[in-house]
Amino acid sequence: MTEERISILVADDDPFVRAMLQEILESADYAVQTSDDGSEAFRIWFASPESTDLIISDMNMEKMSGLELIRQVRRYSGAVPLIILTVNDEISVALEAIRSGATDYLLKDENIQETILISVERVIEKDRLKKQNLRLMHELEEKNRELAASNRKLLDLNQQKNRFLGIAAHDLRGPIGGIMGLSEMLMEEGAGKISEDHETFIRTIHSVSKEMLLLLNDLLDVSVIESGRLDIRPETDDLKALLEKRIEINRFAADKKKIRIQTDFSDIPPLSFDAKRISQVFDNYISNAVKFSPINSNIYIKLTQENDFVRVTVRDEGPGISEEDRGKLFGEFQRLSARPTAGESSTGLGLAIVKKIIDGHGGKVCAESREGEGAAFSFLIPFT
Ligand SMILES: Nc1ncnc2c1ncn2[C@@H]1O[C@H](COP(=O)(O)OP(=O)(O)OP(=O)(O)O)[C@@H](O)[C@H]1O
Ligand SMILES: [Mg+2]
Secondary structure (H helix, E strand, C coil): CCCCEEEEEEECCCCCHHHHHHHHHHCCCCEEEEEEEEHHHCCCHHHHHHHHEEEEECCCCCCCCCCHHHHHHCCCCCCCCEEEEECCCHHHHHHHHHCCCCCCCEEECCCCHHHHHHHHHHHHHHHHHHHHHHHHHHHHHHHHHHHHHHHHHHHHHHHHHHHHHHHHHHHHHHHHHHHHHEEEEEHHHHCCCCCHHHHHHHHHHHHHHHHHHHHHHCCCCCHHHHHHHHCCCCCCECCHHHHHHHHHHHHHHHHHCCCCEEEEEEECEEEEEEEEHHHHHHHHHHHHHHHCCCCCEEEEEEEEEEEEEEEEEHHHHHHCCHHHHHHCCCCCCCCCCCCCCCCCCCCCCCHHHCCCHHHHHHCCEEHHHHHCCCCEEEEEEECC
């Protein structure tokens, strides 16, 4: 396929210059149209602007000067490149031409035969790059629009997913709670009346339904939090007493693994927080420490005041957090390299919920650890 030739419109009232330019340009394979005056050149260009790739114009012509031609053309198009030729070697003339919209300025001297081709090539290349740039910018704008539209769609789908998750978790809680309650009743009333095998089945039904209920609660939390409906109800409360109570509740699981819980609690001024939600945070920190630690190890829990914050830290002697896992902590469904050491359940939702709850309190979460040397998870809540 042969490429279409670049077409140049030349305006000059000197027939000798016109003929010379035409010859030079045609020998360089440009298509050339000529005119002996600015106004005729303007008419030719105006009749079919898209068929002219470049205008070369003399400065002084009788009916319409080169400057006037530039101004007229620029009223309609900023795009077509324009080279002005002049015999006048004054910087002010060049400046005036460029200011009026000329792309380049060339002196009609004895070197014109060489300089014209260099100038034309430079201007055409500049024009090509400008058009390419424009095209790329349009493409970019188009892509940005597409991206924004698909982002809106994704947000919408995510909201739908949260609504669905919320409805499913909510509606399943009732029946699963029923199964748990009934199995509890059967365990109590059936004791001694049914076979040992059947008692084992019922105990399994009971513990599995209890786990399912916990999972449903977490899923419901995720859906509530993600849809922005997490509401924190802070009230002035005794954080130290709350931590002590939660430790007692978690002690049973720790004892089973011969894990000792040691505390170091400072006295802190009264503080406002949502007790139910902070219990959830603390429970997850302790249950993680118990879950991922080896049998016969220690957990250290510390409560301190740090400027305008209170800091609670749960440190363990488990496997710690690997460098690779560090960036994934506190994300949803992140079950990382540390695995439960006694077959406990692990969904990978706890820390994501923790972060959202602490964010909701205007606080911060952090985890420090060297692999193999245990982990220390903290949360800070402000005194405001
Ligand atoms: N104290 C810890 N030591 C080592 N790894 C931990 C510790 N706490 C959490 N992790 C790692 O981070 C992951 C995410 O913890 P997260 O509490 O979110 O989930 P989970 O405990 O596995 O499940 P869930 O809390 O939903 O029951 C864990 O699966 C574990 O790999
Ligand atoms: Mg957890």
